[in-house]
Amino acid sequence: MPAYRSCRRDGMRHMGKVMKMADPALVDPLANPAGVKTRVVDTDVHHQIRDQAELYPFLSRNDRQRLKEYGLPKNGNIYHGSGGFRGARADCFDLGEEVDPRTRIELFQKKLLDGCGIDRAILQGEYTPAVAALVDLDYCAALCRALNDWSLAHWIDRDPRFRLALTVPMQDPVLAAKEIHRLGDHPAVVAVYAVCGSPRLYGQRYYDPIYAACVEHGLAFALHFSNEGSGVNPAPTAAGHPSYYAETYLIRPQFYQAHLSSFIFEGTFEKFPKLKVAFLESGFGWVPSFRWRADAAWKALRAQTPWVKRLPSEYIAEHIRFSTQPFEDTDPPGALVHLLEEMDGGRTLMFASDFPHWDFDPPDAIARRLPAALRKGVLEDNAFGTYPKLT
């Protein structure tokens, strides 16, 4: 048994006998047919700061006093609920309920990196949605800078397997670009992280300075749900506010669809032909339907946005990569094969675990669900193709 199999031990102990009897090619789903382990890139991992005092060295005296007095902003969770325990895996609270597992680097190393055989984990701050929603743009930018510097010092520098997606003040693209220019060439910085909740859709030219900076520094633009309906952002659906967390969990694909439509029809990829966009925690069952609808819309209405020169599905195939998590439990299970074929999943999917969140997907279980021929692409190659600076 490879060491990284331990991530499944908690839940799979009872399946030991089944595992021993399985086809050797299936015993290690993270290895190629020759037995060589695939490098596994986890594109969506969420770390958090435990003690705000660790940010003080990275702030001006004025901003430091403000943080001391008012504390870090909290995520605007309008549902007052999530899954698991406080949104995380309940098995990650071994130090007590008050210790947030997102703050424990040693837990990430043990349960995720070592335990699951993850070779690269891209950190997307748990703090980002709350900080990125601040309406005081300069304070927002100051906290973004401090949290990026803190992540580099307290996480990146402590384990060579971590990479960082930058937190930037999306509401002010000029300030955001400034932060990208400040840290974009750091070898561990591989992306710019933005959340779907936003006063405007991300294809709009208002945001162009951010994409220009991403391309200049070889960073992917990583989009992840959050902040829909909170702060200055519009309701999570155009038809109104859902009441329950389960509803917003279910309807997340539309957040990504709205931004994807915007990227396509605003001509973002005509302006930035090298830009790569990662859709994280997007799921992917909706992608074939979206591609068909987008192509139909373009065929009918092309003349209204003549700068869209190719089929939307072609832009998607070239520029967008979707995360596996939350993995689609197709029913019947065999339907997954058709889904993967329709969206060319071997090229367009990237593995994500979402550690340590409650709806975590472990890489070996996901690899087992994938046709063997697609595993290396999804676990390794597609991420390296999407994050130009990832090494």
Next chain:
Amino acid sequence: MNPARGTSHRVCQAGELPPGKRKIVAIHDREIGVFNLGGRYYALRNRCPHRGAPLCEGKLIDLVTAERPYAPANEREGEILRCPWHGWEFDITTGRSVCLPDKVRAKSYPAGVEKAPETATVEHYDVTEDDGWVVVWLSAGEGAPR
């Protein structure tokens, strides 16, 4: 019968189809739209390959292009036929769609003006020397009575 172009079918007298106008006629079992674009004639089958709409009843529009986002430019004034149902655009001069020119085409036929009546069996009209008939040529087998 012109072996290169097929059998000619009269549409109307040339004077009845001035530039910018169209005429839809039935030739045997199919409808064909004939367009006069600045003195040149083009014919397309009146059936959209997408959903079977009466394509030739669509609006004539320009070809709208853009070198870069947010900079639309109009070219080829009135040479594009926009399907009346779902808006797919077709180049009248070739039948090719604008969205997928190599994959989606409307059936097109050669069209033009024949100066002299070809046969004496058609109904007689006063046709001057300079006028003539707008005709569509269908190749052998096309449009034959079934």
